Amino acid sequence: xxxxxxxxxxxxxxxxxxxxxxxxxxxxxxxxxxxxxxxxxxxxxxxxxxxxxxxxxxxxxxxxxxxxxxxxxxxxxxxxxxxxxxxxxxxxxxxxxxxxxxxxxxxxxxxxxxxxxxxxxxxxxxxxxxxxxxxxxxxxxxxxxxxxxxxxxxxxxxxxxxxxxxxxxxxxxxxxxxxxxxxxxxxxxxxxxxxxxxxxxxxxxxxxxxxxxxxxxxxxxxxxxxxxxxxxxxxxx
Amino acid sequence: xxxxxxxxxxxxxxxxxxxxxxxxxxxxxxxxxxxxxxxxxxxxxxxxxxxxxxxxxxxxxxxxxxxxxxxxxxxxxxxx
Numbered sequence: 513x514x515x516x517x518x519x520x521x522x523x524x525x526x527x528x529x530x531x532x533x534x535x536x537x538x539x540x541x542x543x544x545x546x547x548x549x550x551x552x553x554x555x556x557x558x559x560x561x562x563x564x565x566x567x568x569x570x571x572x573x574x575x576x577x578x579x580x581x582x583x584x585x586x587x588x589x590x591x592x593x594x595x596x597x598x599x600x601x602x603x604x605x606x607x608x609x610x611x612x613x614x615x616x617x618x619x620x621x622x623x624x625x626x627x628x629x630x631x632x633x634x635x636x637x638x639x640x641x642x643x644x645x646x647x648x649x650x651x652x653x654x655x656x657x658x659x660x661x662x663x664x665x666x667x668x669x670x671x672x673x674x675x676x677x678x679x680x681x682x683x684x685x686x687x688x689x690x691x692x693x694x695x696x697x698x699x700x701x702x703x704x705x706x707x708x709x710x711x712x713x714x715x716x717x718x719x720x721x722x723x724x725x726x727x728x729x730x731x732x733x734x735x736x737x738x739x740x741x742x743x744x745x746x747x748x749x
Numbered sequence: 750x751x752x753x754x755x756x757x758x759x760x761x762x763x764x765x766x767x768x769x770x771x772x773x774x775x776x777x778x779x780x781x782x783x784x785x786x787x788x789x790x791x792x793x794x795x796x797x798x799x800x801x802x803x804x805x806x807x808x809x810x811x812x813x814x815x816x817x818x819x820x821x822x823x824x825x826x827x828x829x
Binding site for chain 2 (some may be wrong): 569570574605620660661
């Protein structure tokens with residue numbers, strides 16, 4: 513299978529994603545330049561972290577209007593798996609592929625740290641290799657990760673089981689002290705209704721090798737690979 | 750035409766920046782200050798002869814890019 517990694521001006525985790533896909537998992541990977549409109553036949557699109565367009569105006573606000581994004585939106589609407597990590601998550605919310613918005617962290621600080629997240633849902637193309645309730649140790653690095661959504665939509669997210677990851681403590685308890693950035697309901701990652709678009713603030717690509725401090729992110733890539741190679745994702749349709 | 754756009758956080762959306770500014774104002778002795786909200790001000794020139802047309806364009810810009818309707822409200826003034 514083939515992964516496509518979108519490169520916007522200011523993306524800085526694109527090579528990390530490429531490295532993991534290609535050299536940790538031995539799969540094909542290609543960069544998708546922001547000015548292009550060709551998805552090069554990829555099976556899964558990764559919107560990597562970074563500071564696209566300098567985070568000017570709002571994180572992701574300008575990146576979402578890149579020519580390649582029109583193709584990404586069309587791919588997602590056809591059910592293609594799209595994962596946005598950090599700035600990629602911000603872009604997905606700005607593009608309307610995911611609900612909510614990511615605001616400045618509650619404490620107004622850039623946070624670069626390892627956190628714990630609990631896997632809330634395993635029937636997605638991104639989390640099938642995990643157990644439901646599994647606790648992952650995974651790095652975050654962001655200034656604007658404070659997930660905000662209005663109460664009605666939050667209820668819909670809960671009802672439709674769209675919350676994929678929540679910040680928790682080492683024991684898996686979701687509470688305010690384990691919430692690094694003030695996100696509503698400790699949300700660290702959400703998916704769309706069909707389950708084929710995931711946005712998450714933590715960086716799975718930074719924890720795929722023990723030598724780098726952890727391997728808890730591997731399950732994301734393994735899940736995608738198994739899903740695609742096993743015949744694709746039919747979603748909740 | 751000169752256009753002034755104001756983008757503010759919606760009521761009910763917590764504004765950590767506003768809170769930090771408010772705390773700073775309190776520590777400077779402005780104890781009567783409350784509900785500080787930090788927003789954005791954007792100004793631009795639009796090449797248009799009709800105020801109505803400039804307003805229509807500005808509204809579209811706000812909805813598409815300048816404000817995020819999930820968390821922000823906007824208002825603007827067109828000056829001839």
